[in-house]
Amino acid sequence: MSRKTYDNINETVYLERLDNGLTVFLLPKPEMSKTYGIFSTNYGSIDQTFVPIGNNEKITVPEGIAHFLEHKLFEKEDRDVFTDFGKQGASANAYTSFTKTAYLFSATNHIEDNVKTLIDFVQDPYFSEQSVEKEKGIIAQEIKMYDDQPDWQSFMGTIKTMFKNHPVNVDIAGTVESINSITKDDLYTCYNTFYHPENMILFIAGNFDPENMMSLVKENQAAKEFEKMNEIVRDFPDEPEQVGMKENKIVMPVSVSKCTVGIKEANKELDRDEFLKRDLLQDMLLNFYFSKSGQFYQELYDDNLIDDSFYFEMNLDRNFGYTLIGGNSDNPDQLANKIKELLMTTNSETIQEEDFERMKKKKIGQLLRSMNSLEFIASKHIHYHTLGIDFFDLIPEIQSLTIDDVNHYLKHWISEEKLAVCKIVAE
Structure with a gap:
């Protein structure tokens, strides 16, 4: 042992x-x-x-x-x-x-x-x-x-x-x-x-x-x-880089419409280092833009397009990856367009060193807080181990990320062909 x-x-x-x-x-x-x-x-x-x-x-x-x-x-x-x-x-x-x-x-x-x-x-x-x-x-x-x-x-x-x-x-x-x-x-x-x-x-x-x-x-x-x-x-079928459909509308008996914008993050196996870099940066950028202190969140809130149901999540796994951003909205079409518009601006943006250091500290803080949960530690450790990564080495991996890493990722993160929208609307 x-x-x-x-x-x-x-x-x-x-x-x-x-x-x-x-x-x-x-x-x-x-x-x-x-x-x-x-x-x-x-x-x-x-x-x-x-x-x-x-x-x-x-x-x-x-x-x-x-x-x-x-x-x-x-x-x-x-x-x-x-x-x-x-x-x-x-x-x-x-x-x-x-x-x-x-x-x-x-x-x-x-x-x-x-x-x-x-x-x-x-x-x-x-x-x-x-x-x-x-x-x-x-x-x-x-x-x-x-x-x-x-x-x-x-x-x-x-x-x-x-x-x-x-x-x-x-x-x-x-x-x-x-x-x-x-x-x-x-x-x-x-x-x-x-x-x-x-x-x-x-x-x-x-x-x-x-x-x-x-x-x-x-x-x-x-x-x-x-x-x-x-x-x-x-065995897995070949998967194109672009989304299968641009938009999907589902009619259900709901009192408030829902809108989710999806980003197709990966469609194939990634090597260990590329996977880990994407996994960390993706989560950090989502928090930077869409958390309650984020620039994009504030714009969506000021436009009355979101409420407390607003969420974002990402999942990068064996040979696929995705990000979901959305929630309830009285104006699902407007919300979808606004989120896509904001995402498309990231290609020309540059994260500043001061902001990036804050992003890394926030990510490390979130990770340390989550480590109070045995369930979180066990499930995450298993998840990362199957991908060749030691979960308890994530903090030094975060600390080793550079401003060039995040800005290079940001430049290539979003493209129109990787964005899809799903709306849940009333009958």
């Missing part, structure tokens, strides 16, 4: 890659009363086309199967795993994103029992034809619920407007039609391909002894057998 200390943030992380390939991170924080564990696989909703383990030919599985699989792993032949966690005083949950599926718990006692429960239930799949058919009805109701949520429709509507071919444009839960085609064999194929320990990370943070915890995990894994894993071959 290796140990790495980060003096600038006073954190120590223990790491070991086990014989079966599982990567284990331990972050002991004895000052905390709570312990948080997350068991994550590098497999999400975009992984629809791949070569199954033991095969030579690629297949395409139904949309929404990663999310469906997440649901089914909690149900065993004789019980529901949530009950096991409940008896041990733990709160458990799971989530599926575009690129990951994660299972998690938080608890203040019975920590070792809960860690074993977490690992064991994820590594012991049970799917029957009957239980799969039953789950289809449950997830179909969930899909229909999201179909009626304007915020979700605005989010996915903007993604679908930007991306033409990439499976990020498919709802994480799939469609009612796609999940109805899922079989028990499909679930086992996806599970056996993507849930191998070599494709998974276990991160435990909180109040525990790292030596004892690592011994527990190693003993647990040594008692199980896994076939040797070959490299997972995933």
